Amino acid sequence: MTASATDILPTDQSIGDVSRQLTGIPLHFPARRQWWIAMAVAVALLMLFIVSVIELFTRGVGIWGLNVPVTWAFAIHNYVWWLGIGHAGTLISALLLLTGSEWRNSLNRFAETMTLFAVVCAGIYPVLHLGRPWYLYWMFPYPATMGVWPQFRSPLEWDIWAVLTYLSVSVLFWYTGLIPDLANARDRATRRGWQVFLGILALGWRGSTIHWHRWSRTYRIMAAIAVPLVVSVHSEISLLFAASQLPGWHSTLFPPYFVLGAAFSGFAVVSVIAVALRAMFGLENLVTRKHFDVLGKVLLATGLMTGYGYVFEVVDVLYGGNPHDLQTLLDRTTGAYAWLYWGAVVFNFVPLQLLWWRAVRRTGWALLLVSVSVIIGMWLERYMILVTTLYRDFLVSSWSHYTPTFWDWSTYFGTIGLFLVPFLLAIRFIPVISIFETEKTLLDEREAHDG
Amino acid sequence: MADTPYGFVAEFATEDAIVKAARQVRQAGYRNIDAFTPFPLPRLARIMRIRDSRPAWLGLAGGIFGFLLAFGMQAFVSYDYPLNVGGRPLYPLSAYAVVIFELTILFAVLFLFVGLLVLNRLPRLNYPIFNAPRFHLASKDRFFLCIKAQDRQFDRESTARFLRDIGAVSIALVPS
Known part of the structure; x- marks a missing residue:
C-alpha cells in the first residue's frame, strides 16, 4: 500500500489509546525504578554543582585553570556548547511546525523541554564566570547612583539580552503548546493532588473552537518568530568571538558556522533523548524507527554543513594569507592542542558517515552511539576554538597553556546534573509527547488511507 | 438560577x-x-x-513596542552617558541591531501569550x-x-x- 510507506505512526491505534498511554506516563508512572536510578545520578551531579559553586563563590575564579592569556576557557566553552544543544529543540518544534513535517509531533515536547534546561545551564555559566556574580545587575540599564549605564555597543552586553530573551520565549512557546495536553491529563486524573496540580496549570482550558482558533494562530506566529530568534541568538554568541580581533575568531564565517554546529549538537542530544525515552516508557508505537531514520538524516545533513564550515575555515585562512591567521591554523592542527582539533574532526565526522546507511539510522543503539560521538566532538570543537586562539598571545612572552582543574571538571559535570534533575522532573510530571498533535497526525494518516 | x-x-x-x-x-x-x-x-x-485575526495584530503591536523600547533605551543610554570608543559613532544602528531584534521578538511573544489568555478569558x-x-x-x-x-x-x-x-x-x- 502506498499510503503506509509515508505513515510515520502505525495506524492500528486509536486516538483514545494514544491519549490514555501518554497521560498515563505522569499519572501512572511506568518506569519508576529506572527513573529513580537516573534521578539519583542526576541529584549527585547537582550536588557536585552546588559544592563547586560554593567553592567558586568563596575562593573566586582562580580555582579554575584559566589565567592570562587563556582567560576564557571552560566557562565560555560550555556556555556555547549548552546553548547550542538547546537550539535543536526550538528548531524541531518551530521550524518543522511551519513546514508541516508531522513527524515532529512525536518529538517536539521533550525537545523543547530539553531546550529550556539546556539554556538554563548555558545561562548560568557567564554568571559564574563574572568573578563577582552579585554584580550581575550591572548588566541591566537602571538609574544607578554611579551615573553610568551599560555599554550597548559591546557583544558582551548583547549576550544577556539574547539569552534571557531566548529563555523567556522558549518557556512561553513550550507552555502555550502544553496547555491543551495539561487539560487532557487533568481530565484523566483521578487523584485529588493531580487534579488540583494539573487543573491549575491547564488554566481551565476546555477546547472551545474559538479558543483553538486563536491558539493555532498564536502558536504559529510564535513559531515563525522563534526560528529567526534561534539564528540570531547563536549568531550573537559567535559575535563574542568574531567581533574581537583575535586570529581564529575574527571571521565572517562564524555566525553560520556556530548556528549549524549548534543545530548539529542539538539534534544529537535530541536523538539520544528520543532513544532513551522510547526504551524507558515503551513508546515504540509513537517514536518509531521512521523517526530515527529522519533524525539520522537531519543529523547527517547538519553534520555535513558543519563539516563545510571546517573546510571553509581553512580555505578562508589560506586564501587570506594573514600571517597571524596562518599561525593559528598551524597551532590548531599541529600545536600543543592538535589532539583537540583532530579529536573534534574524528568524533564529529567519522562515525557520522555510518548514517548514510538506512539500516544504521533505523537502529536505536547505533543512532545513539553516533549521537554521543557527535556530542563529544562538538564539545571538543568549542574547547578547541577557545583555547587554541588564546594560548599563543600576540606577545610571545605571554604564551602559556591551559589545563582544566578539578573545579573546572566538577562544575562542568555538575551542570549535567543541573540539566538532568529538572528534565527528569518534567518527564515525570507532564505529558512527554504532545498528545493532541499526535492524535491529529494519526487521524490525518487514517484519512489518507480511507480517502 | x-x-x-x-x-x-x-x-x-x-x-x-x-x-x-x-x-x-x-x-x-x-x-x-x-x-x-x-x-x-x-x-x-x-x-x-x-x-x-487579533492575535496577529497583537503580535505586531508587541513587536513594534519592543522595537521602539530597545531603540529608545539604547539611544537614551548613549545620550545620557556618551562614551567615545575610538571615535566610533554614538548612535550606530548596526551595534543596536541585536538588542533591538531580541526585544522585538520578546515583546511580540509576550503580547501574543498574554493576548491569547485575555482573548480566551483564561485562566x-x-x-x-x-x-x-x-x-x-x-x-x-x-x-x-x-x-x-x-x-x-x-x-x-x-x-x-x-x-x-x-x-x-x-x-x-x-x-x-
Missing part, C-alpha cells in the same frame, strides 16, 4: 460527524453555539463562522460546560457541540429532539 440552563451539549464520535452536525445546526438557524474538540479543527471553525478554572456528564472526554477523543440557552431558537424539547435527530451519541442539559 436553576431554571435557565447553560445549554444543550451533544456528543459526537468522530471529526466528520461533528463537522456535519455543526453544518446542520447552522442551517437550522442556531447561532449561539460552541464546539469542544480534542485538537484544533479549522473546518469546524469555518462552518461556525469563527474568525479572529478560568470553572465553567458551566464542565458540568456536562461526559465532558471529560472532550480533551481525549470525543467531540462536543453545544447550543446555548441564550440562542433565540433554544427550546428544551425541540432542541433536544433536533440534536438527537442529527446523530448525537449522547445529549445532556448543562445547568448554568
Whole structure:
C-alpha cells in the first residue's frame, strides 16, 4: 500500500489509546525504578554543582585553570556548547511546525523541554564566570547612583539580552503548546493532588473552537518568530568571538558556522533523548524507527554543513594569507592542542558517515552511539576554538597553556546534573509527547488511507 | 438560577460527524453555539463562522513596542552617558541591531501569550460546560457541540429532539 510507506505512526491505534498511554506516563508512572536510578545520578551531579559553586563563590575564579592569556576557557566553552544543544529543540518544534513535517509531533515536547534546561545551564555559566556574580545587575540599564549605564555597543552586553530573551520565549512557546495536553491529563486524573496540580496549570482550558482558533494562530506566529530568534541568538554568541580581533575568531564565517554546529549538537542530544525515552516508557508505537531514520538524516545533513564550515575555515585562512591567521591554523592542527582539533574532526565526522546507511539510522543503539560521538566532538570543537586562539598571545612572552582543574571538571559535570534533575522532573510530571498533535497526525494518516 | 440552563451539549464520535452536525445546526438557524474538540479543527471553525485575526495584530503591536523600547533605551543610554570608543559613532544602528531584534521578538511573544489568555478569558478554572456528564472526554477523543440557552431558537424539547435527530451519541442539559 502506498499510503503506509509515508505513515510515520502505525495506524492500528486509536486516538483514545494514544491519549490514555501518554497521560498515563505522569499519572501512572511506568518506569519508576529506572527513573529513580537516573534521578539519583542526576541529584549527585547537582550536588557536585552546588559544592563547586560554593567553592567558586568563596575562593573566586582562580580555582579554575584559566589565567592570562587563556582567560576564557571552560566557562565560555560550555556556555556555547549548552546553548547550542538547546537550539535543536526550538528548531524541531518551530521550524518543522511551519513546514508541516508531522513527524515532529512525536518529538517536539521533550525537545523543547530539553531546550529550556539546556539554556538554563548555558545561562548560568557567564554568571559564574563574572568573578563577582552579585554584580550581575550591572548588566541591566537602571538609574544607578554611579551615573553610568551599560555599554550597548559591546557583544558582551548583547549576550544577556539574547539569552534571557531566548529563555523567556522558549518557556512561553513550550507552555502555550502544553496547555491543551495539561487539560487532557487533568481530565484523566483521578487523584485529588493531580487534579488540583494539573487543573491549575491547564488554566481551565476546555477546547472551545474559538479558543483553538486563536491558539493555532498564536502558536504559529510564535513559531515563525522563534526560528529567526534561534539564528540570531547563536549568531550573537559567535559575535563574542568574531567581533574581537583575535586570529581564529575574527571571521565572517562564524555566525553560520556556530548556528549549524549548534543545530548539529542539538539534534544529537535530541536523538539520544528520543532513544532513551522510547526504551524507558515503551513508546515504540509513537517514536518509531521512521523517526530515527529522519533524525539520522537531519543529523547527517547538519553534520555535513558543519563539516563545510571546517573546510571553509581553512580555505578562508589560506586564501587570506594573514600571517597571524596562518599561525593559528598551524597551532590548531599541529600545536600543543592538535589532539583537540583532530579529536573534534574524528568524533564529529567519522562515525557520522555510518548514517548514510538506512539500516544504521533505523537502529536505536547505533543512532545513539553516533549521537554521543557527535556530542563529544562538538564539545571538543568549542574547547578547541577557545583555547587554541588564546594560548599563543600576540606577545610571545605571554604564551602559556591551559589545563582544566578539578573545579573546572566538577562544575562542568555538575551542570549535567543541573540539566538532568529538572528534565527528569518534567518527564515525570507532564505529558512527554504532545498528545493532541499526535492524535491529529494519526487521524490525518487514517484519512489518507480511507480517502 | 436553576431554571435557565447553560445549554444543550451533544456528543459526537468522530471529526466528520461533528463537522456535519455543526453544518446542520447552522442551517437550522442556531447561532449561539460552541464546539469542544480534542485538537484544533479549522473546518469546524469555518462552518461556525469563527474568525479572529487579533492575535496577529497583537503580535505586531508587541513587536513594534519592543522595537521602539530597545531603540529608545539604547539611544537614551548613549545620550545620557556618551562614551567615545575610538571615535566610533554614538548612535550606530548596526551595534543596536541585536538588542533591538531580541526585544522585538520578546515583546511580540509576550503580547501574543498574554493576548491569547485575555482573548480566551483564561485562566478560568470553572465553567458551566464542565458540568456536562461526559465532558471529560472532550480533551481525549470525543467531540462536543453545544447550543446555548441564550440562542433565540433554544427550546428544551425541540432542541433536544433536533440534536438527537442529527446523530448525537449522547445529549445532556448543562445547568448554568
